[in-house]
Amino acid sequence: MKTALFFAAFAIVGCTMVNADDTIDVRGPPEDQFQPVALYLVHRCGSLDCHGEPGRNLRLYGQYGLRLDRGALTNGGPTTPDEIEADYRSVVALEPEIMTEVVHDHGKDPQQLTFYRKPRGLEHHKGGTLIKAGDPQDVCIRSWLASSTDVASCQAALDTP
Amino acid sequence: MTSRGLALALVVAALLPLASACADPVHDDAVEALGAENPNVPEGPLHRPGQPCLVCHDGSGPADLTFSFGGTVYQTEQDKTPMVGATVLLTDSSGAKQIAETNCAGNFFVEAVDFAPVFPVHVQVEFEAAVATMRSHIGVQGSCAACHVGKDTGAGVDHVYLAQGPMTFPPSGCK
Numbered sequence: 173m174k175t176a177l178f179f180a181a182f183a184i185v186g187c188t189m190v191n192a193d194d195t196i197d198v199r200g201p202p203e204d205q206f207q208p209v210a211l212y213l214v215h216r217c218g219s220l221d222c223h224g225e226p227g228r229n230l231r232l233y234g235q236y237g238l239r240l241d242r243g244a245l246t247n248g249g250p251t252t253p254d255e256i257e258a259d260y261r262s263v264v265a266l267e268p269e270i271m272t273e274v275v276h277d278h279g280k281d282p283q284q285l286t287f288y289r290k291p292r293g294l295e296h297h298k299g300g301t302l303i304k305a306g307d308p309q310d311v312c313i314r315s316w317l318a319s320s321t322d323v324a325s326c327q328a329a330l331d332t333p
Numbered sequence: 334m335t336s337r338g339l340a341l342a343l344v345v346a347a348l349l350p351l352a353s354a355c356a357d358p359v360h361d362d363a364v365e366a367l368g369a370e371n372p373n374v375p376e377g378p379l380h381r382p383g384q385p386c387l388v389c390h391d392g393s394g395p396a397d398l399t400f401s402f403g404g405t406v407y408q409t410e411q412d413k414t415p416m417v418g419a420t421v422l423l424t425d426s427s428g429a430k431q432i433a434e435t436n437c438a439g440n441f442f443v444e445a446v447d448f449a450p451v452f453p454v455h456v457q458v459e460f461e462a463a464v465a466t467m468r469s470h471i472g473v474q475g476s477c478a479a480c481h482v483g484k485d486t487g488a489g490v491d492h493v494y495l496a497q498g499p500m501t502f503p504p505s506g507c508k
Contacts, residue, residue, distance in 0.1 A: 220469075
């Protein structure tokens with residue numbers, strides 16, 4: 173009986189400790205510098221069989237995959253500003269606390285982020301190793317995380333086969 | 334129950350959880366969702382046009398052959414008549430190429446032993462002077478029909494087709 177009461181009390185406390193209205197502060201890299209990064213990510217990672225699939229934790233919307241507007245077609249038009257905003261939220265909110273740390277440190281240690289580790293092949297990634305250290309994709313992402321997006325590298329990254 | 338029978342029962346009871354641990358209910362559900370075979374089409378290269386081939390042909394069974402790619406090509410955007418004799422050219426990110434040809438059902442497939450691509454993969458379908466290039470790449474999925482389910486289903490991606498306008502096609506259908 174005592175044991176049952178203990179677990180019941182524990183369960184009640186567990187249910188009341190979390191406030192549904194609680195929020196955390198997240199500091200992401202500059203949203204106004206994200207557009208060239210987004211266009212690269214959508215092109216490289218956002219196909220329907222990869223991160224353009226709704227079930228992925230990192231969900232990307234855009235021209236080559238999932239569309240934010242349900243009436244829009246894949247490849248039916250360019251990635252929209254609303255989709256870029258949704259992609260920003262998706263990337264930043266994937267690991268918000270870690271993202272905040274990385275941005276606070278001016279992007280010095282991007283390897284803390286799963287978003288970076290997986291395509292670099294530092295952690296298992298179903299899509300394989302897609303980015304090499306120092307290539308335009310790498311520079312694009314790292315520069316954005318350092319709040320100084322290298323637009324030329326992001327544009328060059330679009331040509332990655 | 335004899336002692337031998339009891340021992341056998343214990344062995345079976347011990348092995349049962351192992352057997353269930355090996356099953357993949359997601360895969361099983363995906364196979365079941367494909368439905369039954371068309372009784373008029375024997376199992377083989379002509380069966381199940383328009384379905385995601387790698388559900389069964391990904392090495393997990395129940396099919397014996399393992400594919401890296403497979404799908405069905407139709408003639409036009411408007412007409413889901415199978416495209417016969419089209420060439421499907423697959424190019425992976427290392428530049429390796431593989432060619433397959435569509436059969437009388439419009440189906441094509443590439444066995445995994447013949448082509449193990451480095452993703453992403455780019456695809457082009459050709460017939461005589463007509464060329465259709467897939468605008469996005471394939472990231473991981475070898476079944477065309479995993480994404481190309483048809484606009485009529487409410488999805489944003491049409492079936493795989495060669496031509497947007499009318500052209501002369503070879504006779505379609507299997508005898």
